Amino acid sequence: MTYPRKHLLAIEGLEPPHLADLLDLAESYALLNRSGKTQRDLLKGRTLINLFFEDSTRTRTSFELAGKRLGADVINMSVSTSSVNKGETLLDTASTLNAMHCDLLVVRHGQSGAPSLLSQKVDAAVINAGDGTHEHPTQALLDALTIRRHKGRLEGLVVAICGDIAHSRVARSNMHLLTTMGSRVRVVGPPTLIPAESARLGVEVFHDMKAGLAGADVVMMLRLQRERMSGGMVPSAREFFRFYGLDAEKLAHAKPDSIVMHPGPMNRGVEIDSAIADHLTRSVIGEQVEMGVACRMAVLDMLSRQLPRNR
Amino acid sequence: MADTLITKARLLDPASGLDAPGALLIRDGLIADCGAGLTAPEGATVVDAAGSCLAPGLIDLRANLGEPGAEHRETIASAAQAAAAGGITTICVLPDTDPALDDPALISFIARRGEATGSVTLLPYGAATAGCAGKELAEYGLLREAGAIAFTDGVRAIASARTMRLALSYARAFGAFIVQHPEEPSLAAGGAATEGELATRLGLPGITPAAEAMLVARDIALARITGGHVHFAHVSTAAALDLIRAAKAEGLAVTCDTAPPYFDLNETAIGDYRTYAKLSPPLRTEMDRQAVVAALVDGTIDAIASDHQPRDADDKRLPFAQAEAGGAGLVTLLGVTLARVHAGDVPMLTALGLLTARPATLLDLPQGRLVKGAPADLVLFHPDRGWKVEAGKLPGKAQNSPFDGRALEGRVLGTWKAGRRVFGG
Numbered sequence: 001m002t003y004p005r006k007h008l009l010a011i012e013g014l015e016p017p018h019l020a021d022l023l024d025l026a027e028s029y030a031l032l033n034r035s036g037k038t039q040r041d042l043l044k045g046r047t048l049i050n051l052f053f054e055d056s057t058r059t060r061t062s063f064e065l066a067g068k069r070l071g072a073d074v075i076n077m078s079v080s081t082s083s084v085n086k087g088e089t090l091l092d093t094a095s096t097l098n099a100m101h102c103d104l105l106v107v108r109h110g111q112s113g114a115p116s117l118l119s120q121k122v123d124a125a126v127i128n129a130g131d132g133t134h135e136h137p138t139q140a141l142l143d144a145l146t147i148r149r150h151k152g153r154l155e156g157l158v159v160a161i162c163g164d165i166a167h168s169r170v171a172r173s174n175m176h177l178l179t180t181m182g183s184r185v186r187v188v189g190p191p192t193l194i195p196a197e198s199a200r201l202g203v204e205v206f207h208d209m210k211a212g213l214a215g216a217d218v219v220m221m222l223r224l225q226r227e228r229m230s231g232g233m234v235p236s237a238r239e240f241f242r243f244y245g246l247d248a249e250k251l252a253h254a255k256p257d258s259i260v261m262h263p264g265p266m267n268r269g270v271e272i273d274s275a276i277a278d279h280l281t282r283s284v285i286g287e288q289v290e291m292g293v294a295c296r297m298a299v300l301d302m303l304s305r306q307l308p309r310n311r
Numbered sequence: 312m313a314d315t316l317i318t319k320a321r322l323l324d325p326a327s328g329l330d331a332p333g334a335l336l337i338r339d340g341l342i343a344d345c346g347a348g349l350t351a352p353e354g355a356t357v358v359d360a361a362g363s364c365l366a367p368g369l370i371d372l373r374a375n376l377g378e379p380g381a382e383h384r385e386t387i388a389s390a391a392q393a394a395a396a397g398g399i400t401t402i403c404v405l406p407d408t409d410p411a412l413d414d415p416a417l418i419s420f421i422a423r424r425g426e427a428t429g430s431v432t433l434l435p436y437g438a439a440t441a442g443c444a445g446k447e448l449a450e451y452g453l454l455r456e457a458g459a460i461a462f463t464d465g466v467r468a469i470a471s472a473r474t475m476r477l478a479l480s481y482a483r484a485f486g487a488f489i490v491q492h493p494e495e496p497s498l499a500a501g502g503a504a505t506e507g508e509l510a511t512r513l514g515l516p517g518i519t520p521a522a523e524a525m526l527v528a529r530d531i532a533l534a535r536i537t538g539g540h541v542h543f544a545h546v547s548t549a550a551a552l553d554l555i556r557a558a559k560a561e562g563l564a565v566t567c568d569t570a571p572p573y574f575d576l577n578e579t580a581i582g583d584y585r586t587y588a589k590l591s592p593p594l595r596t597e598m599d600r601q602a603v604v605a606a607l608v609d610g611t612i613d614a615i616a617s618d619h620q621p622r623d624a625d626d627k628r629l630p631f632a633q634a635e636a637g638g639a640g641l642v643t644l645l646g647v648t649l650a651r652v653h654a655g656d657v658p659m660l661t662a663l664g665l666l667t668a669r670p671a672t673l674l675d676l677p678q679g680r681l682v683k684g685a686p687a688d689l690v691l692f693h694p695d696r697g698w699k700v701e702a703g704k705l706p707g708k709a710q711n712s713p714f715d716g717r718a719l720e721g722r723v724l725g726t727w728k729a730g731r732r733v734f735g736g
Contacts, residue, residue: 012512091628111630112514113584132632134514172514196517197508 003302007119007126010135011176019144019181026145026291026298033069033294040071043304046103048072051093052129053079053109058264058289059129059138063106066296072104090114094121103307104300107131112169125303133167139263140173141295144181146288147218150259155182160212160254161203162188163222163244163271166195166233170263171222175201188212189244192233209243209250216254220261221246224271237270247273251282259284312730314338316351317691320360324367324681325664326671335365337687340730345681358736360691363724367667367679368400368688369644372568373490373544373616375465375637376402376433377708378424379417380409385621385709387421391428393641393707395734398690398723399617401678402431402641403670406438407465413438413449415457422458430726430733432688434460434674439478439489445470448481455485460674461542463490466591466620466637468526470496475530479539488540488564491530493551494592498522503632505593509578515632518593524550531558531565540564542673545618547573547592549602556611566673567611570618571647572638572713574603580713586627586634587702588713591620593636604656607665614670615662617644621709639709643700645692647714649721652694659694691725691735698722 003018011019032039048067050060060076067074079093090109097105098121105124107115112132119126130136144154151157159178165171165187178185179202187198188206198205206212213219224240234240246260260276260283268274277283315337322333322345335345336352351357371394377385394402404421406412412421418435425433437459438449451462462482469475469491478489499518504510506517527543531554534541546552546567558565572580572590577597580588588594606612620637627634648666651657671679678688702715725735 090630109630111632113632114630116584117628117630132514132630133516169514172512195511196506196519197511200508201511 006303006306008137008299008303009116009119009126009128011137011140011173012135014180016180019177022141022298022302023145023148025301026141026295029297030145030291030294033290038069040069042301043067043070043072046072046304046307047101048074048104048106048300049097049100049102050074050076050106051079051097051108052077053114054130056108056130059108062289062292063129063296065293066300067104069293070297070300072300090118091121094118097122097124104303125307127299127303130169132169133172134169135173136169137173138292138295138299139170140177141299142288142292143174143220143261143263144177145291145295146261146284147259150284151217154178157183157217158186158215159183159218159220160186160188160216161220161222162209162212162246164193164225165189165198165222166193167225168222174220175203179203186212186216190234210253213250213253216258218259218261219246219251219254221272223263223265224267241270245269245271245273246276248275251276258282261285261288263288312339314343314352314355315358315730316349316355317358317360317365319362320365320691321362322681323364323660323663325660326668326680326682328660329681330660335681335689337727337730340687342681342683342685342687344683358725363691363693365689365691366663367681368690368726368728369398369666370401370670370676370679371399371617371619371641371644372403372614372670372673373405373570374402374619374641375405375407375621376619377621378408381621384623384626385707387424387433388428389708390619390641391431393705393709394431395726396706396723397642398645398692398726399641400431400688400690400726400728401676402433403460403674404433404435405465406436406463407443407467411438411443412436413441413443413454415450415453418454418457418459429731430728434458436460436490437462439464439469440474443467445474448474448477451482451485451487455487459487461488461490463544464492466492468492468494468496472529472533476533476537479533479537479541483537483539488542488566490542490544491526493523493526493530493543493546494518495522495525498525503589503593504581505578505595507578507596509581513581513584513631520548520595520599521550523548523592524554527551527554531563534558534563534565538564540566543567545570545573545592545616546612547595547603548599552602552606552611556606559611566613568614568616569603569607569612570616570640571644572618574600574607574651575647576600576713581631584631586629586631587638587711587715589631589634589636590638590713591636604651607651607657608661612665613673615644615648615665617641619709622711627711637711638713639705639711641707642705643712643714643719645690645723646698646719646721649694650719653720687727687730689727690723692721692723695720696722
């Protein structure tokens with residue numbers, strides 16, 4: 001089993017065998033987690049630091065749990081971006097972390113490329129837990145694992161990613177991962193929320209939700225990143241829900257056995273109807289969270305294999 | 312001062328089209344003679360050029376020197392050092408400093424500081440609007456008397472069409488032109504890279520390349536109704552160059568410059584969030600880069616400027632969108648321009664003309680020519696000798712070169728300012 005890099009900064013650039021290996025390993029951790037067993041010797045003596053420059057409950061907790069299940073010492077550091085002066089602390093933080101002999105560093109930052117910058121300055125293996133509007137690699141892995149468990153494969157599936165594509169790192173990582181693994185990826189949203197030249201990333205662009213969902217195996221909804229939107233890219237939440245929110249009527253255009261996903265946290269009634277979000281057979285949103293822990297265990301496991309044995 | 316004779320040189324004078332072996336005699340700070348068959352007068356210092364190229368000292372149409380207000384990034388003294396190493400003997404200094412050059416006293420201050428270096432003439436631009444804030448016109452008449460060569464708000468676009476119209480009209484009274492940073496501000500706000508596939512992949516806020524052509528089109532229309540002269544700085548897109556080409560054909564007073572990054576690099580230089588390649592305007596696609604090269608050759612572009620924007624490490628060691636835009640450009644101006652000559656894209660005399668005679672004509676300067684009686688501002692360079700651009704080891708204070716790591720052919724061996732050798736030897 002191979003992984004070609006020291007860090008996990010992006011999905012872009014990883015090849016099908018690397019992704020397949022990570023997903024297979026994550027699958028085995030999913031089974032282990034369900035069995036109630038742990039593997040606390042794997043990262044024993046290793047230090048994992050969750051460095052979050054942006055608020056997050058779900059991703060941070062997921063990494064924390066993943067680290068603890070593998071026996072690492074886990075420390076959470078939250079750096080409020082409002083109290084410190086922008087990125088200046090980023091490199092100061094790097095030297096602090098080096099002094100702490102951190103082995104695995106999980107970073108979330110509001111700026112695209114911040115984990116990459118940090119990775120050039122720290123000794124630890126860096127895992128990107130979401131940077132600006134760039135990538136969120138572990139989210140794409142957990143989404144792919146969830147899809148694979150339900151559909152048995154990724155190749156040839158029609159996956160519709162819907163909503164605020166422009167401000168979504170989740171969308172970018174998923175576009176890279178799923179196209180690399182042979183899925184047919186569509187992005188669906190109003191033109192103001194579709195990034196420039198999206199088609200060059202190997203996806204099909206739709207502005208009509210029903211057309212975009214037609215025949216889809218997977219419907220992936222995104223959070224409408226209202227807090228990131230500078231200057232009304234959509235006029236109102238009610239208009240957005242009417243044309244791009246997922247409800248039963250729009251979902252009827254997808255395949256009858258299609259699954260519905262959402263990376264959370266959801267804006268119910270903005271991008272997704274509650275009845276769909278809580279649908280017992282179609283919604284796999286709960287399972288995504290479960291697979292998140294398994295995927296992060298796989299990533300920590302894989303990266304730790306390349307760490308020096310002793311400090 | 313004793314006479315100096317530079318012998319066995321390849322004389323390059325873009326103004327006259329001269330490219331021939333010969334010698335050049337310097338007397339009393341002026342070019343006393345140049346051509347074949349010169350002999351050294353009694354007591355003259357003789358410099359053997361050994362076949363290297365001797366050309367007029369470079370005239371840099373556009374540079375920010377950090378003074379006043381940003382001395383931690385660059386000072387006039389450190390910029391003069393970099394300029395001498397780059398063969399530059401005249402620099403046109405941008406006015407968007409702190410405070411802005413919107414007062415006659417500040418204009419003469421900059422010119423005096425240039426004289427004090429003894430190695431480079433500084434020609435200050437005056438602010439186009441008070442404080443470069445884009446609202447009220449600055450005092451063009453008084454600033455012109457104090458030595459302002461033209462008017463601009465530097466890296467800030469004159470956003471209001473009405474203000475630009477007034478500036479173009481009013482500047483006519485004083486025979487001055489207005490330099491515009493051609494980027495429609497409301498489309499550029501918050502952007503960090505050229506909008507397109509690469510910016511999408513990197514998750515960076517994009518600036519549509521149309522933001523440039525849009526402001527160029529507007530200002531050409533304003534030049535037409537006012538009869539004023541507009542000069543577009545660091546033009547970087549095919550669409551804007553097409554508009555400028557057409558305006559020139561129409562006979563309007565429209566000129567422009569570009570800078571080495573826009574004909575040597577494309578957007579891929581920002582690669583993995585390389586902030587040294589974050590510039591304003593941002594680096595463009597390969598298609599646009601090629602259009603800039605073509606416009607150097609066909610005469611649409613009037614000058615190549617360094618577009619020197621000194622930044623320190625704290626400005627650049629940040630996540631890409633938060634890092635400051637701007638690149639150091641003095642030391643690499645000649646070498647990167649010669650790279651287009653070596654590539655066979657641009658003839659030698661055309662390239663040198665864009666660094667000497669053509670900006671001299673634009674500004675009505677006596678420099679920029681190898682002619683009897685002209686100031687002996689000269690650069691001696693070996694066109695093929697290689698060197699590597701290494702940020703951290705460049706002359707001068709500003710180290711933020713977008714060309715960091717680039718191997719260049721074309722090395723400055725000597726620079727003379729008013730007959731005095733200020734670099735090499």
